[in-house]
Amino acid sequence: MKSSIPVAITIRSFNLSGPAFKKLEENCTLSFINKTGERLSETDLMKALANVQGVIAGTEIFSRRVIDQCNSLKVISRVGVGIDSIDLGAAQEKGIRIVTTPDSPVQSVAEHTLALALCVLKNIPRYNEQMRKKNHAVTAGTLLSEKTVGIAGMGRIGTRVAELFECLGCHIFFYDPMVTRQTPSAWKRVDSIEDLVECSDIVSIHATPQADGSPLIDANVLSHANGITLINTARGTLIDEQSLISALSSGKVKAAALDVFPSEPYSGGLLSFPQVIATxxxxxNTVESRLQMEMESVNNLIKSLKDAGL
Incomplete structure (x- = not known):
């Protein structure tokens, strides 16, 4: 029997004809659905959350101001992993439970990371653009095999990325002070992010945001680079934007491939560099991972609401 518990879908994209939406409709009463295709502003988010008890959320900002006016909200169910867009202190004070989908995006993000690396090394975006302009100039690419790949953050995604690169003949180094589990003997652990940058040809970031909000990759870290390729599919705030711009200008960073930025949608200075690939x-966001994430987020929401006695 359908519940009268009011919920909102505030994420900018959710498959409204998919099985996850159908299950949500069958179990809850939908008070709001974001059909704009855009990330909701603070004001619009507050309106969407009025009187709801659960929300299917994306990367919209759940600031203290937003959370303070949510007198009914019990559960924030993220379609995804990161929770740095949520004021955790404010949510805790309100007794709001936060749940995520940590397993669903692993393969998709790992494949995207590998694709970005290959695009950089093989000059694929440049050739695609040139050929459409009838420019058939050739620039030699670079082998991925035998490259040293440094992984910053050896969680689920970082581990899968390391496995994929190793399959293609890369040497794996990693930095993650939180990892205590056994890792493959061929993977070499380093003691600092500076050491990782210094010894790697490619550095791929898969870390969680710093506790104090500071960037993991700043000017000091990049001063240790020797023409690296820098990949970020984790969080835009992990790299200091101006430091990366300076490192690209100096050649300390030979190329960058970025799926995340300090502010999104992004239109900043990094896009002026031809050696930067941006998504x-x-x-x-693959069909398979998206279906899995949406269903996991709906299941998490329904279970959490039941656990809360609703």
Missing amino acids: PHVAS
């Missing part, structure tokens, strides 16, 4: 925060 609009879509690493997890």
